[in-house]
Amino acid sequence: MAVAPGSSREALMMADVLVHEVYEAESGSSQGTSFVPTSVELDNYTKLLNNPGEVQPHGCFFLVDEANGPLQIIAASSNTDEIFGVHHSACIGKPLGDLIQGGGAPLISALSQTDLSFANPVSVQAVSPPPPPAQNAFNFILHRSPSGILVDVEPYDRMENSFAFHQRVRFAIERLNNTPTMAALYPQVADEIFSTTGYSRVMVYKFHEDMHGEVVAECKKADEEPEWMGLHFPATDVPQRTRDQLRRELVRMIGDAKGSHVPIVTDGSMDAESIDLMGSTLRSAHHCHLQYLQNMGTRASLAFAVVVKEALWGLVVCHSAVPKTVSFQLRMAGEFLVQALAMRLSNLMDLENHIIQDRILKTHAKLCDFMYQQGHNPGLRVKGLLNNNPNLLDLLPGVDGAVVQFAGKIQAIGRAPDQLTLQKFCTWIHHGWQEEGGRVIRCYNTIKNLPEHLMAELQGQWGGMLITPLGLDGLMMFWRPQLSQSMRWGGNPNEAARRKGEVMHPRGSFEIFTDSVKDQCQPWLKWEMEAVSGLCALVKDILESADADEVRSNVLVRLNQERMQYHSDKEAVVSEMTALMESVKAPVMAVDQWGMILQWNSMMEDLTKHSKDSVIGRPLDNFVTEAHRHVLKNLIRDAIARVDATNVELSILKANSAALPVGQRRVDLKVSTSGRFTPSGACTSVVFVGHAAHASKGKEGELEEQLEAVVQMTAPSASAFAEDSEGNYEWYPDKDSSLLGEGSFGKTHKMKGKIDGQLYAVKMINV
Numbered sequence: 001m002a003v004a005p006g007s008s009r010e011a012l013m014m015a016d017v018l019v020h021e022v023y024e025a026e027s028g029s030s031q032g033t034s035f036v037p038t039s040v041e042l043d044n045y046t047k048l049l050n051n052p053g054e055v056q057p058h059g060c061f062f063l064v065d066e067a068n069g070p071l072q073i074i075a076a077s078s079n080t081d082e083i084f085g086v087h088h089s090a091c092i093g094k095p096l097g098d099l100i101q102g103g104g105a106p107l108i109s110a111l112s113q114t115d116l117s118f119a120n121p122v123s124v125q126a127v128s129p130p131p132p133p134a135q136n137a138f139n140f141i142l143h144r145s146p147s148g149i150l151v152d153v154e155p156y157d158r159m160e161n162s163f164a165f166h167q168r169v170r171f172a173i174e175r176l177n178n179t180p181t182m183a184a185l186y187p188q189v190a191d192e193i194f195s196t197t198g199y200s201r202v203m204v205y206k207f208h209e210d211m212h213g214e215v216v217a218e219c220k221k222a223d224e225e226p227e228w229m230g231l232h233f234p235a236t237d238v239p240q241r242t243r244d245q246l247r248r249e250l251v252r253m254i255g256d257a258k259g260s261h262v263p264i265v266t267d268g269s270m271d272a273e274s275i276d277l278m279g280s281t282l283r284s285a286h287h288c289h290l291q292y293l294q295n296m297g298t299r300a301s302l303a304f305a306v307v308v309k310e311a312l313w314g315l316v317v318c319h320s321a322v323p324k325t326v327s328f329q330l331r332m333a334g335e336f337l338v339q340a341l342a343m344r345l346s347n348l349m350d351l352e353n354h355i356i357q358d359r360i361l362k363t364h365a366k367l368c369d370f371m372y373q374q375g376h377n378p379g380l381r382v383k384g385l386l387n388n389n390p391n392l393l394d395l396l397p398g399v400d401g402a403v404v405q406f407a408g409k410i411q412a413i414g415r416a417p418d419q420l421t422l423q424k425f426c427t428w429i430h431h432g433w434q435e436e437g438g439r440v441i442r443c444y445n446t447i448k449n450l451p452e453h454l455m456a457e458l459q460g461q462w463g464g465m466l467i468t469p470l471g472l473d474g475l476m477m478f479w480r481p482q483l484s485q486s487m488r489w490g491g492n493p494n495e496a497a498r499r500k501g502e503v504m505h506p507r508g509s510f511e512i513f514t515d516s517v518k519d520q521c522q523p524w525l526k527w528e529m530e531a532v533s534g535l536c537a538l539v540k541d542i543l544e545s546a547d548a549d550e551v552r553s554n555v556l557v558r559l560n561q562e563r564m565q566y567h568s569d570k571e572a573v574v575s576e577m578t579a580l581m582e583s584v585k586a587p588v589m590a591v592d593q594w595g596m597i598l599q600w601n602s603m604m605e606d607l608t609k610h611s612k613d614s615v616i617g618r619p620l621d622n623f624v625t626e627a628h629r630h631v632l633k634n635l636i637r638d639a640i641a642r643v644d645a646t647n648v649e650l651s652i653l654k655a656n657s658a659a660l661p662v663g664q665r666r667v668d669l670k671v672s673t674s675g676r677f678t679p680s681g682a683c684t685s686v687v688f689v690g691h692a693a694h695a696s697k698g699k700e701g702e703l704e705e706q707l708e709a710v711v712q713m714t715a716p717s718a719s720a721f722a723e724d725s726e727g728n729y730e731w732y733p734d735k736d737s738s739l740l741g742e743g744s745f746g747k748t749h750k751m752k753g754k755i756d757g758q759l760y761a762v763k764m765i766n767v
Contacts, residue, residue, distance in 0.1 A: 053272035054263045055152075055282040058255035058325045060084050061264060062096060062151040063275060066111065066144075070095040071104055074148065075266040075275060077282075084138070084153055085130040092267050096151065100124040107140065111149070114606055116142045121328045123156060139328045143279035147270070152281045156327055165196060165333040173340040182348050186217030189316060189341050193334055194219040197326055199302060199318035203228060206314040209523060211235035213314070224321075237292070238315070245278070246305040247312045251335050253302045254285050256323035257293040281328070300324040302331070304338040308345050316341075353527070360531045363395055364538060371542050378543045382406055385539065386413040392478070395531060398522045401462075401479035406470060406543060416479055421457045428454060429467055429475060439469035441533055443524040455519075463521030468532050471540045476532065480521035587669060590676075590685045591620050593640055595632070598685050607667045609655035625651040625666055639675040639686040646672045650690070 055061045060083040063075035073096055076088040084091075086099055097104020101124070110119035121139035129136035135155035143150040172192045179185050186204040194202040201224050204217035218229040246252055261284040264272040277283040293301060302318040316338050371384035382404050385392050392402035393414050401416035405426050410419060417425070428451065433439045444464045447455050463482035470476050587607055590599035597620050600612045608623070615623065624632050628651050635645055650671050657665040669690035676685045731738045732752040 051273050051276055052261070052284045053275070054261040054284045055277070055280070056255055056284055057259045057262050059152055059154040059282050060262075061153065061280070061282055062091065063147060063264075063266075064096050064149040064151055066149045071097060071107060071111075071149070074269060075264055075272065077262045077264050079262045080153075082130060083134075083155065085126050085128040085134075088265050092265065099127055101127055107142075110142060115602075116144060118603060118606075121154075121156075141281050141328055145276045145279060147275045150277065150280050154281070154325075154328060156329075160327055160329065165330050166336075168192070168196060169333045169337045169340075172337055176340055176344050179344070182345060183216075185341060185344060187219070189337065190217040190219040192337060193304075193316055193318060197302065197318055197330060197334060199300075199320045199324065200224050201228075201319040203317045203319075204306075204314065205233075205317050207238075207312065213238060216314075239289075242289070243312050246303060246315065247307055249279060250305045250307070250339075251281075251303070251331050253281065253300075253325060253331065254290070254293070255300055255325040257285075257290045257299050257301075259323065297321060302326065302334075304334055306338055306342050306345070308342050308349070313342065313345065356527060360395070360527075360534070363390055364535055366390055367392070367395075367535065368538055368542065371539070378407060379409065381542055382409075382411055386411060392476075395535065396466075396478060396528050398480050399478045400481055403477040403479070404470070404474070405477070406474035408473075414479075415461075415481075417458065417462070421454075422477075424457075425454060425477075426475060430473075433469065441466070441468040441529055443467075443529060445523045446520040448519050459519060463519060464524070465521075466524050466529065466532060468529075468536050470536050471544055474543075476536055476539070478532065480524075482518070483520050483522060587667075587690045588687065589620070590687045591636065592685055593636070593683050595619050595621055595636055599687075604652075608652050614655075623652050625653060627651070635671075635673050635688075636686050639673045640683045642675060642677075644672070644674045648673070650688070 055077050057079060060080045061075075061077040062073050062080075065072045065074050073091050073094055076091045078088050080091055081087045084099065091099065095104060097107060100106075106122050106124060110116065110122050113119045120141050122142065123137065124140055125137055135157060137156045137158045139154045139156045141152040141154065143152075169192075172188070175188060176185060179188065186206075190202045190204050193199075201218070201220040203215045205213050206216045207213050212235045213233045215228045215231050215233075218227065220227070264275060266272055266275075293299070296319075298319045298321065300320040300323050304316040306313045306315060316334075367385055367388075367390070370388045371381040374380040374384045385404060386402070391413060392404070393399055399414070401412065401414040403410060403412045403416055403422060405411075405422075410422050410426065412422070416422065429442070432442075443466045444450065446464055447458045447462060450458070461482065462479050464480050466478045466480075468476050587603045588599065588601040589597060589604050591597055597615050597618055600610070600615050602612075605611055610623065621629055621632060628649070631648065631650060635648060635650075638645060647670050649668065651666045651668050653666050654660060654664070671688045671690040673689075674687050675683045676687060677683055730752055738751060
């Protein structure tokens with residue numbers, strides 16, 4: 001069965017598979033551009049990416065059976081002798097611990113973690129390392145897969161100063177935290193990754209709504225050509241499956257685009273191609289992508305995913321003209337910096353969205369009030385939308401014309417087509433809704449999608465329009481002018497492939513291609529469509545009811561629903577911050593100013609065996625050892641006074657500790673603390689970010705710098721929901737007991753903030 005496109009994502013997936021099928025074909029594509037991949041072809045394409053049966057040559061690979069025996073090796077890459085000093089035939093069938101100095105205890109300890117990303121990397125030394133100048137220290141990077149435990153083995157230079165990387169990242173994150181605009185963030189991150197990793201070019205690459213990419217920041221060596229800043233690249237340059245993998249794995253390194261991939265050899269119980277390598281840092285790349293890199297003049301690449309609100313916002317991409325790899329520790333530092341970028345982007349987006357929503361609410365309310373002032377006549381009420389300040393043109397940015405059709409009449413404001421053209425346009429829209437069997441909002445970012453007779457009358461003046469139904473027979477229309485700009489592409493986006501002999505190859509030209517933008521407008525965004533739909537619902541109630549009191553009641557209900565949604569979005573910021581704390585690879589907890597537990601992330605659950613539900617709302621003092629309770633009290637007191645602490649020992653009792661052996665009853669942490677405050681200066685919580693007190697010095701240094709940075713990044717979003725609203729509070733302890741006093745303007749109650757848990761004195765009017 002053919003798979004029909006149902007979204008931009010599915011359409012891009014089909015385009016990717018088509019590129020793959022064409023690339024693999026012996027004589028180009030015989031199916032033409034109308035080819036639609038079948039579900040089998042989609043599955044085969046995905047399997048090719050995840051199950052290549054081979055790995056990159058800068059490391060070696062083991063597949064370990066965790067279920068049976070002492071971590072027995074059941075498959076290995078054929079280059080283990082070059083990398084690890086033991087031939088693959090001598091590895092298969094042996095316990096992995098037999099190949100490393102000190103045995104398998106570090107591996108067994110790491111595998112006790114539910115999430116192996118918390119344990120990576122496991123640094124070991126080989127029993128029989130290859131002769132110098134090869135390294136004798138290695139990073140084991142562990143991943144669980146349906147096939148077993150994937151063990152990526154990468155040589156590691158113990159002279160590398162990992163602490164310096166993370167120290168530098170900490171300061172970089174502090175700078176990001178103080179950067180007020182999104183555009184100013186991009187060059188900071190590009191410069192920092194460039195200086196830290198040593199690649200010859202680093203780009204911040206942003207995906208647009210149509211999934212094509214744009215280079216929004218670039219840092220490169222002086223002799224690196226060409227400059228790609230500001231260039232756009234087609235969506236198929238980053239296939240959808242690659243996007244999915246990057247969003248899940250966050251980091252992807254290719255050491256040499258011309259290097260020979262190394263086959264995996266098994267013990268005979270499975271085929272190498274059946275091993276699922278998803279998550280493996282050494283997984284080989286698609287040959288088409290390697291050819292693409294070579295066509296670009298790139299031998300090695302490193303990509304970090306920028307994931308904002310669970311969506312792939314873009315990439316930070318590093319290129320080198322010569323083969324190059326960097327250690328897992330350095331990649332981890334870069335990953336954390338990029339995660340900090342994503343957090344800061346998320347905060348700025350939330351702040352921008354709240355400002356927009358607040359402006360929309362106020363505009364809706366003013367427009368409705370203007371309509372009421374016109375009396376009961378619907379025609380006059382429509383004029384209330386057009387003849388005042390603000391009016392319909394003030395609802396959305398970049399709009400220079402607006403039209404309302406209601407009861408057979410068309411009224412306009414600003415720059416709009418003439419009445420005859422508008423009548424033709426409205427007739428076409430209503431006919432389309434009738435054929436579709438529903439009246440839904442329509443947006444056109446280009447007039448090229450209109451019938452030819454309408455496009456001819458609009459060409460050269462307007463670039464697009466947004467239309468939403470108004471009642472049963474009306475509509476509201478917003479017009480945007482034609483964009484006057486050129487788009488610079490890294491190569492012609494319409495020539496995605498080229499023929500070389502009898503085989504098709506990915507596009508080979510990246511020379512700058514300029515494409516003039518014609519008959520298009522500034523794209524309509526989701527929030528703009530929601531703002532127009534919300535206004536139309538309010539206007540419909542006002543125009544279709546003759547009873548002023550009844551309709552005013554309906555409109556007030558709708559406006560209140562919008563406000564409730566607005567404040568619900570504000571509370572979502574708090575939920576998102578909790579999600580961010582869950583994503584941090586460290587134990588994190590938070591308490592209020594009285595020491596009651598507010599947050600307890602999954603790693604705290606994993607370490608202490610106390611579930612989140614069992615501790616929330618209880619005193620943290622109950623879970624701290626007797627010897628450290630005074631330490632906890634001092635940490636909370638200092639954080640409230642804006643005095644942060646670092647590297648302080650704090651012991652947490654495990655669940656059912658009395659039943660455990662004496663040496664296993666507690667978790668010893670070293671914590672950093674920081675207070676979180678409202679804009680008015682009230683402390684809402686104290687955040688504790690920790691790491692195991694018995695960690696090695698190198699690992700300890702890495703984590704300390706990361707975790708201090710996390711504390712810095714959790715602070716800035718309080719201002720996003722500073723506006724007070726009655727719906728943000730609840731009676732404390734109950735309504736009858738909360739009354740503090742009564743004056744001429746109302747009663748003052750003790751109330752608890754739903755967002756921050758803080759107690760406030762709130763004056764309530766007419767309660």
